[in-house]
Amino acid sequence: MRIATTSRFAMRIATAAIASLLFWSQASATETWPRSFTNIDGSQTEIPAKPKRILSTSVTLTGTLLAIKAPVVASGSAANGQFFAQWEKVAKEKNVDNAWPAGKVDLEAVYATEPDLIIVTASGAGSTRDQLAAFRQVAPTILVDDGALSWQELATELGRATGLEEEAAASIADFDAYVAAARARIEIPAGKANIISFNGAGQSNPIGRPGGPHASLLSALGFDIEAPDPAWHTQAASRDDFVWADYERLVDLKAETTFLLRVDDSKAAAFRNDPVLANLPSVKNGQVFGLGIHSFRIDYYSGKEIVDGIVSRFGN
Missing domain, CATH: 3.40.50.1980 (Nitrogenase molybdenum iron protein domain)
Structure with missing residues (x-):
């Protein structure tokens, strides 16, 4: 896959x-x-x-x-x-x-x-x-x-x-x-990874789909991206990049690693310390990471920043 x-x-x-x-x-x-x-x-x-x-x-x-x-x-x-x-x-x-x-x-x-x-x-x-x-x-x-x-x-x-x-x-x-050069320098953790724009309770929390730009970049680096259930989508129009899911749906995710958009590792603490999410595999594994404060949109420059962050975290 x-x-x-x-x-x-x-x-x-x-x-x-x-x-x-x-x-x-x-x-x-x-x-x-x-x-x-x-x-x-x-x-x-x-x-x-x-x-x-x-x-x-x-x-x-x-x-x-x-x-x-x-x-x-x-x-x-x-x-x-x-x-x-x-x-x-x-x-x-x-x-x-x-x-x-x-x-x-x-x-x-x-x-x-x-x-x-x-x-x-x-x-x-x-x-x-x-x-x-x-x-x-x-x-x-x-x-x-x-x-x-x-x-x-x-x-x-x-x-x-x-x-x-x-x-x-x-x-x-x-x-x-x-x-490609970054992929040769990193060791990918076992299992799948998911990508979340975490907004917390009472709000939609977009989850990256495998065909989206963030998932495509992480896939190119060697990560196996977990696909959210399209039925979770709360928006009128479907999207190829994200499923806009209710907060309560996050507990159904199974990936061993979670990447959070718009934040660095220090701001990822809100997700790691959320009591509702305590049983997520990624939280139990201690593998919840921020993709960077500029990761909300991928362009040539922010994409390279994301890659540098992955190499810093998973470089071998």
């Missing part, structure tokens, strides 16, 4: 990398501009020339743009007005302006930025989808859904839009090699 899961992950990443390389090879032969980009809503955006000044309207897009060396000049930030810490240093080195916090849009800042491409995500707190018409008065604007894509898939899409197919493929290959 572990081999099959890991193979699917490797095949998906390899397919994305190959598709990106093929596209770049075809494009570089002619350097054809303008390009037509198919938005997530099915509409088309014509991009007249290779972008030199990109406005990323959502903080969740920017890490992947930086990873493919896109010329980002401004970006939306998180609700607290800050960039994600895992790539904030890179953004400062690139002099990326902080355009606005999630939930707010400053159209004057859009004009002042003088972008030649604006990128909008269709979902999440940073979505500015309702401003598409206004943005398109300023510059070509594309609409993607980073919530539905792995960062590798998103990198490939953004590479096509920006003429950075080669850079996108290189970032994916670099990350893949980083994961």
Whole structure:
């Protein structure tokens, strides 16, 4: 089962990398501009020339743009007005302006930025989808859904839009090699592992599914991921990445190791010390670990942080 899961992950990443390389090879032969980009809503955006000044309207897009060396000049930030810490240093080195916090849009800042491409995500707190018409008065604007894509898939899409197919493929290959090197350095504990975004009693506690980005990364490192029962899902729409389960369902998990999103090992104590969860195999084994404070979303930078944490914990 572990081999099959890991193979699917490797095949998906390899397919994305190959598709990106093929596209770049075809494009570089002619350097054809303008390009037509198919938005997530099915509409088309014509991009007249290779972008030199990109406005990323959502903080969740920017890490992947930086990873493919896109010329980002401004970006939306998180609700607290800050960039994600895992790539904030890179953004400062690139002099990326902080355009606005999630939930707010400053159209004057859009004009002042003088972008030649604006990128909008269709979902999440940073979505500015309702401003598409206004943005398109300023510059070509594309609409993607980073919530539905792995960062590798998103990198490939953004590479096509920006003429950075080669850079996108290189970032994916670099990350893949980083994961493979880490896997050779760790000793995986026996049994299965699960992934939980722990919120406690009275709330939904999302549990990672084997096909989700967090589970795929851990599978690539050699972990065998426990699949939560889809019947536990409390949301109206099904999801491929998580089952949103009631707190009471956590006691039915069987994995010998638990990884918690959004926290480090010190903050994992809330889960380890929860009396309702005391009989979970992972709690009894003393194998409850935080995946890191930036692990809520995997991009090129936070993914490497997660890998480094796993090597630090399980390195042989």
